[in-house]
Amino acid sequence: MLLHRLELGQVQAHLTKSLKPNLLNSLLGALSRSKTPAKAIQIYSLMVHSSFPHDHFTYTFVLKSCSLLAHRHRHRPLGRQVHARLLKSGHHSDLFVQNALLSFYSANADADAARRVFSGIADPDVVSWTSLVSALARNGCDAEAVNAFAGMGARPNAMTLVSLLPACSALKALDIGKSVHGFCFRSFGGHGSNVILDNAILDMYSKCGDIVSAQTLFGEMPRRDVVSWTTMVSGFARNGSYKEAIFAFCEVLLDGEVEPNEATIVSVLGAIASLGSLSLGKLGAFVQGFGFVVHRYRGMAINGRVKHALQLFSLMLQYGAQPDGIVFLALLSSFCHAGLVDHALEIFDAMSKVYGITPQKEHYTCVIDAYGRAGKFKLAEDIVREMPSERDRHVLGALLSAYKVHGGDEAKCERLKELLLGGEVGAGGGTYALLSNLLADAGRWEGANAVRDQMAARMVVKTAACSWIQV
Numbered sequence: 001m002l003l004h005r006l007e008l009g010q011v012q013a014h015l016t017k018s019l020k021p022n023l024l025n026s027l028l029g030a031l032s033r034s035k036t037p038a039k040a041i042q043i044y045s046l047m048v049h050s051s052f053p054h055d056h057f058t059y060t061f062v063l064k065s066c067s068l069l070a071h072r073h074r075h076r077p078l079g080r081q082v083h084a085r086l087l088k089s090g091h092h093s094d095l096f097v098q099n100a101l102l103s104f105y106s107a108n109a110d111a112d113a114a115r116r117v118f119s120g121i122a123d124p125d126v127v128s129w130t131s132l133v134s135a136l137a138r139n140g141c142d143a144e145a146v147n148a149f150a151g152m153g154a155r156p157n158a159m160t161l162v163s164l165l166p167a168c169s170a171l172k173a174l175d176i177g178k179s180v181h182g183f184c185f186r187s188f189g190g191h192g193s194n195v196i197l198d199n200a201i202l203d204m205y206s207k208c209g210d211i212v213s214a215q216t217l218f219g220e221m222p223r224r225d226v227v228s229w230t231t232m233v234s235g236f237a238r239n240g241s242y243k244e245a246i247f248a249f250c251e252v253l254l255d256g257e258v259e260p261n262e263a264t265i266v267s268v269l270g271a272i273a274s275l276g277s278l279s280l281g282k283l284g285a286f287v288q289g290f291g292f293v294v295h296r297y298r299g300m301a302i303n304g305r306v307k308h309a310l311q312l313f314s315l316m317l318q319y320g321a322q323p324d325g326i327v328f329l330a331l332l333s334s335f336c337h338a339g340l341v342d343h344a345l346e347i348f349d350a351m352s353k354v355y356g357i358t359p360q361k362e363h364y365t366c367v368i369d370a371y372g373r374a375g376k377f378k379l380a381e382d383i384v385r386e387m388p389s390e391r392d393r394h395v396l397g398a399l400l401s402a403y404k405v406h407g408g409d410e411a412k413c414e415r416l417k418e419l420l421l422g423g424e425v426g427a428g429g430g431t432y433a434l435l436s437n438l439l440a441d442a443g444r445w446e447g448a449n450a451v452r453d454q455m456a457a458r459m460v461v462k463t464a465a466c467s468w469i470q471v
Contacts, residue, residue, distance in 0.1 A: 025061065029061045032068070034428070040061060044062040062098050064103070067079075079105075098128065099127045101117045102127075109139045114136070124383060126152075129149075133163045136167070137167040142166075142167035145164060145167040158197045161184060161197060162200045165201060167205070168208070169207035172209070180201070191222065195221070195223050195225055198221050199225070202235070203235075205217065205235075211241060226258040226259065226264060229258055233252075237270050237271035244270060249264065263405055325360060325362075329363060332363055336369050339370070342369040365398045368398040369398040370381050
């Protein structure tokens with residue numbers, strides 16, 4: 001729309017030349033519904049300073065903008081100024097204006113002002129009642145909010161119920177909450193028509209301690225967003241089902257339906273923390289739980305989920321828990337699968353220098369694998385030489401993978417064959433097969449056959465690989 005592209009200077013110039021309230025009200029209305037409601041307030045200020053005539057649409061749109069910006073406290077005085085202006089203008093008896101005022105005071109949790117406005121409405125509609133219930137509930141007047149709902153002179157809509165349910169939660173009024181749930185089911189054709197309402201009911205059950213009903217509702221919801229999942233995770237944790245909270249969080253990751261946000265992560269970390277008493281310094285359960293959750297990221301790291309592993313790690317440190325080798329192994333695995341060699345090296349270096357943890361062969365294996373995936377063959381060899389602990393089949397397998405990526409020379413392949421066949425390093429079937437294939441690719445058929453013969457002599461069997469996909 002052309003009005004959206006008008007500069008404030010152009011609008012001000014227009015105001016001094018023409019008095020067309022419909023045009024400016026259209027602009028106010030469009031801006032109040034946009035992502036930039038603050039611009040509607042700027043336009044209104046220009047209208048006031050230009051002595052532009054106002055009507056009930058003007059007040060309705062600017063009050064709506066003030067409501068949307070309630071989190072910015074500097075707009076509260078403006079809303080009250082608008083209230084004073086409309087009292088003088090004679091538009092204060094218009095139902096749309098009165099509802100806009102109610103919404104404004106509700107958004108600012110001013111129950112007293114909301115009561116006064118509501119008492120002046122001759123014939124309140126469902127919007128009026130919803131705004132009153134919301135204002136009372138937001139201001140902690142929970143019993144009064146329930147009573148107002150019970151005395152409604154209009155049929156409640158979904159937003160009325162969304163406004164009421166927090167009051168039920170605060171009062172632990174499970175019976176009332178269940179009645180609201182039943183009314184929703186009968187009135188709106190079951191679950192799924194309004195995910196915001198479903199989430200509000202879910203939250204009510206959780207906060208009233210009925211986690212079984214919450215699970216039942218969650219399972220019946222055809223559409224679930226990040227709020228739904230976060231409510232379940234926090235609900236389990238709130239009701240002492242800490243392991244279930246962690247499993248629910250892992251379901252979020254594995255399901256891939258939604259992307260967990262910071263609230264989801266904070267909720268699961270709270271559950272992990274509660275498994276051990278952080279106040280007494282018993283961090284073992286916290287760290288183990290963290291490692292379990294981060295391990296769930298490994299298979300999905302290639303899809304960009306590594307950032308969540310870093311978020312979890314950062315929040316874990318904020319909780320005051322010190323990571324152990326399991327946590328670092330989970331992080332290194334995530335970085336390795338994502339091909340983030342630099343990140344892997346930073347974490348590997350920080351293990352000993354910052355956290356005083358001695359890397360084990362599993363950590364070295366991850367770094368070798370990361371170098372191999374990146375084709376940095378020489379650096380992978382250097383890591384193997386630096387290892388203070390004995391090399392096992394996993395280290396050998398990682399180095400073989402690096403050779404396969406970069407192409408190792410015959411001398412290196414021969415040395416690896418001697419380590420394997422000489423029994424210096426135990427190996428599984430996959431390692432034997434990889435070395436045999438590597439030698440065959442290099443045209444060294446005699447060496448490849450020797451590896452296969454030794455594999456048969458030691459009765460080592462390679463398990464066939466397979467993948468599963470759910471359709």
